[in-house]
Amino acid sequence: MAPQDRLTGELLRVEGLTVSYGDHQVVTDVGFSLRRGESLALIGESGSGKSTIARSVLRLLPRGVGRATGTVEFEGQEILSLSERRFRPLRGRRIGFVPQDPGNSLNPVRTIGVQAQEAAALIGEKGPEVVLETFDQVGLDNPRRVYDSYPHQLSGGMLQRVLIGLTVLPRPALIVADEPTSALDVTIQKRILDLLSQLRQDLNISLLLITHDLAIAAERADSLVVLKDGVVQEAGSTASVFSAPSSEYARKLHADVPALNPDRYQHLRDSDRPVGEPPRIEVRGVSKTFTVDGKVLTAVDDVSFSVAPGTTHALVGESGSGKTTTIRLLLGLEEPDSGSITVAGEEVTRRSHASLRSVRRHLQLVYQNPFTSLDPLWTVKRLVGESLDRYRVGDRDERVREALDSVGLSQDLLSRRPTALSGGQRQRVALARALVLRPDVIVLDEPTSALDVSVQAGIVEVMLTLQASLGLTYVFVSHDLALVRQLAHTVSVMRQGRIVESGPVAAVLDNPQEPYTRALVDSIPAGADPVAGGVS
Amino acid sequence: MKYALRRVLQAVVVVLLAYVFTFVVISVLPGDPVTNTLRNPQNGFSEEEIQRIVAYYGLDRPVHEQLWQSLSRFVVGDLGVSLRSGLPVSRLISEVLSSTLVLAASALGVALVLAFAIGFGTQYLPKRYGQGLLRAFPSLFLSVPNFVIGLLLINVFAFQLGLFRVIDSEGGLATLFAAIALGIPVSARIAEVLVANLDHESAEEYASVARSRGLGRTGLLLRHLLKPSSLPVVTVVALAVGELLGGAVITEQIFGRTGIGSLVERSVTTQDLPVLQAVVTLAAIVFVGVNLIADLVYPLLDPRVRLGESRSRPKVEVAA
Incomplete structure (x- = not known):
């Protein structure tokens, strides 16, 4: 290898990579190459095979199940055919790995220090000094405390810093990062990605970034490989793929990312709405405290907002901000300590069970995760029709069909069970289930956060079409500001149980007054180039 | 600490309940220990000894009194005397x-x-x-x-x-x-x-x-x-x-x-x-x-x- 190759040459070359689990082929004839010091993003939705490719490069496919063929060349050496014994010295030392969910990526019953020492041992260091130095370098405030902690004592963001620290500690030439931020809150996402970019520059490490988020990839990678069902759809420099996507799929993906298309649904959002009517939802001075282990926790602190009929109000905040408690109060699942909530002129708080039932009929909920919120043993017909039985509504079959129609599901699915449906279909069933009683208000608790972007786009479109045609009022809980910008009319930003800022979406997001809101807005990945990204 | 104390108390209660339960089960079993064991000629107890053992266990009194007597001995660590050999249990x-x-x-x-x-x-x-x-x-x-x-x-x-x-x-x-x-x-x-x-x-x-x-x-x-x-x-x-x-x-x-x-x-x-x-x-x-x-x-x-x-x-x- 020529000397300049060591600095700028090709580091990783993948050619004709095909991976199968048993008889099931998940990656077909994939090829790409990554030069030293550069970064490449593998983009795709669930099932695209992107994580499988990452694991093939690290040779961490499930033992005895996954089989990879083709060529993976790292620093000029074919590594796919190496024996485990000859490959193992490369792991950690030359190729590092940053996993997706920091919460389950460290051994829960061993201290961080014990696990960090494994990384230090790769470069022959026995003492804690190197580890503490690295923790400091990745921005952990109290390295000693982190070193002595167990994983469950640290937050997700801190754990990801630890894991990144352990990965860069042996100074590898390549880092494979598999969705390194998708399990983290948005403001932390940005900080973690910034950290990765900076370490990469300082230490001249190449990055193979696996992500579903086109906007993140565009912001962080030099070149992109777009995958679908294990096949490369398009590859090239970020700028070219972004400004002129040549494949159908890349174009669709680009159109479906909320951060890149803030005005996509403007025509639906701005449809005619009755003017001068009283608010459909009115929340006034609501507080709620919980007592946990003798300590009083204020989950919701003097929260007020109102929502006009036929509009969408977004509740935005990170985990622990009080969003979920607020909607539980709104739905009458929890009694507030003080304050009042009215929906369509009727008081929700301080009511008997029986009278709450009549309010709930006009107030429906769609849960976050359609993979856990639908009883797997029930058919679609029974799931959607359940509330009709509860409220003894006649001509049920007719109403169920109508609800399925309105969310764009075929009647053929009536006898299916949730396990035979895709994630998007499931969430449409959940939406149909909420619609079947013809409510005025639907509360949506992060309805798309468990779904792929293209599936999300479908759900959002259905939601907005329904709102325009039926005059529904939505309360939309989300941590995704880009999505909020696309579909909401008004927004309340919550932090530690309080509303820190509230108003029309455009006003709040374009000109945030509070530092916290600004941090949230800044954390929206902007894409490669604002002009090419379609930000008007 | 409060947790440990509660668990220890629970354990003590379980042991006492086990004791009472065993006692009740043994009492309702058919067969009279006095005739079967004490008066069994093989064991060679004298009438005086028999009377003493009967009095010790209160065998001539109602079952709940026997239980109370037995339980109060157990609590202070006295397990009683074997009916067969006369030795302390x-x-x-x-x-x-x-x-x-x-x-x-x-x-x-x-x-x-x-x-x-x-x-x-x-x-x-x-x-x-x-x-x-x-x-x-x-x-x-x-x-x-x-x-x-x-x-x-x-x-x-x-x-x-x-x-x-x-x-x-x-x-x-x-x-x-x-x-x-x-x-x-x-x-x-x-x-x-x-x-x-x-x-x-x-x-x-x-x-x-x-x-x-x-x-x-x-x-x-x-x-x-x-x-x-x-x-x-x-x-x-x-x-x-x-x-x-x-x-x-x-x-x-x-x-x-x-x-x-x-x-x-x-x-x-x-x-x-x-x-x-x-x-x-x-x-x-x-x-x-x-x-x-x-x-x-x-x-x-x-x-x-x-x-x-x-x-x-x-x-x-x-x-x-």
């Missing part, structure tokens, strides 16, 4: 207790060694050949009763190979083989849980991440998988103590050992009620005690339980 028990404890402890040792050997083997042997065989062991061990294993061991090692003598069998080798017979079914329970947990833990994401730091199979097993996989074993061992005590009675008979087992057998056939009452209560104390220790020790072993809100041991995962 505490002395009879202490004579044989050590032999049973040695047997049970060795059996537990055998069980742990076997279980961990099976557990490690499943992680090391090639999937297709060795593992399948090894994974069949626990169900095999469970389906053969320990007296069958005991008789097999005696037949092969005592009669055919002459390694130990069945009569006068308190020697080291004899104890070892008795412990093997008693320990094998227990090892199956431990191995089942251990194998299931090793499989579960090695499929966890943190195991992959640890491998990405360059750890090999042994490093992964010893540094990462062993501890979380062994934690549920604490629970299984605590529960297996009951099995060890019950199995010891049978095993002692088969191997001709004197111990709690032979004492129980004698007391049952002669209706020596105070001894029976004491042995059952003793078993309850051991069982409750071991589980109490397991509950109190667990938080020290598992940092998640130590600081988490849930104080109880997590549920044990068993292979499907």
Whole structure:
């Protein structure tokens, strides 16, 4: 290898990579190459095979199940055919790995220090000094405390810093990062990605970034490989793929990312709405405290907002901000300590069970995760029709069909069970289930956060079409500001149980007054180039 | 601390309840100890002695008064006097207790060694050949009763190979083989849980991440998988103590050992009620005690339980 190759040459070359689990082929004839010091993003939705490719490069496919063929060349050496014994010295030392969910990526019953020492041992260091130095370098405030902690004592963001620290500690030439931020809150996402970019520059490490988020990839990678069902759809420099996507799929993906298309649904959002009517939802001075282990926790602190009929109000905040408690109060699942909530002129708080039932009929909920919120043993017909039985509504079959129609599901699915449906279909069933009683208000608790972007786009479109045609009022809980910008009319930003800022979406997001809101807005990945990204 | 105190109080209440329950069950059994045992000419009690024992246990008074009398003696550590031999029950028990404890402890040792050997083997042997065989062991061990294993061991090692003598069998080798017979079914329970947990833990994401730091199979097993996989074993061992005590009675008979087992057998056939009452209560104390220790020790072993809100041991995962 020529000397300049060591600095700028090709580091990783993948050619004709095909991976199968048993008889099931998940990656077909994939090829790409990554030069030293550069970064490449593998983009795709669930099932695209992107994580499988990452694991093939690290040779961490499930033992005895996954089989990879083709060529993976790292620093000029074919590594796919190496024996485990000859490959193992490369792991950690030359190729590092940053996993997706920091919460389950460290051994829960061993201290961080014990696990960090494994990384230090790769470069022959026995003492804690190197580890503490690295923790400091990745921005952990109290390295000693982190070193002595167990994983469950640290937050997700801190754990990801630890894991990144352990990965860069042996100074590898390549880092494979598999969705390194998708399990983290948005403001932390940005900080973690910034950290990765900076370490990469300082230490001249190449990055193979696996992500579903086109906007993140565009912001962080030099070149992109777009995958679908294990096949490369398009590859090239970020700028070219972004400004002129040549494949159908890349174009669709680009159109479906909320951060890149803030005005996509403007025509639906701005449809005619009755003017001068009283608010459909009115929340006034609501507080709620919980007592946990003798300590009083204020989950919701003097929260007020109102929502006009036929509009969408977004509740935005990170985990622990009080969003979920607020909607539980709104739905009458929890009694507030003080304050009042009215929906369509009727008081929700301080009511008997029986009278709450009549309010709930006009107030429906769609849960976050359609993979856990639908009883797997029930058919679609029974799931959607359940509330009709509860409220003894006649001509049920007719109403169920109508609800399925309105969310764009075929009647053929009536006898299916949730396990035979895709994630998007499931969430449409959940939406149909909420619609079947013809409510005025639907509360949506992060309805798309468990779904792929293209599936999300479908759900959002259905939601907005329904709102325009039926005059529904939505309360939309989300941590995704880009999505909020696309579909909401008004927004309340919550932090530690309080509303820190509230108003029309455009006003709040374009000109945030509070530092916290600004941090949230800044954390929206902007894409490669604002002009090419379609930000008007 | 408050938690520990509450658990200790609970344990005391359970032991007292066990005592009362045993007493009631024994009282409602048919047969009168006075006519059957005391007045049995073989035992050679004089009329005076009989009167004294009857008065001591209040045998001529109603059952609830007998219970109260017996319970108040138990609380201060007085276990009463054997109806058959006239000796204090505490002395009879202490004579044989050590032999049973040695047997049970060795059996537990055998069980742990076997279980961990099976557990490690499943992680090391090639999937297709060795593992399948090894994974069949626990169900095999469970389906053969320990007296069958005991008789097999005696037949092969005592009669055919002459390694130990069945009569006068308190020697080291004899104890070892008795412990093997008693320990094998227990090892199956431990191995089942251990194998299931090793499989579960090695499929966890943190195991992959640890491998990405360059750890090999042994490093992964010893540094990462062993501890979380062994934690549920604490629970299984605590529960297996009951099995060890019950199995010891049978095993002692088969191997001709004197111990709690032979004492129980004698007391049952002669209706020596105070001894029976004491042995059952003793078993309850051991069982409750071991589980109490397991509950109190667990938080020290598992940092998640130590600081988490849930104080109880997590549920044990068993292979499907």
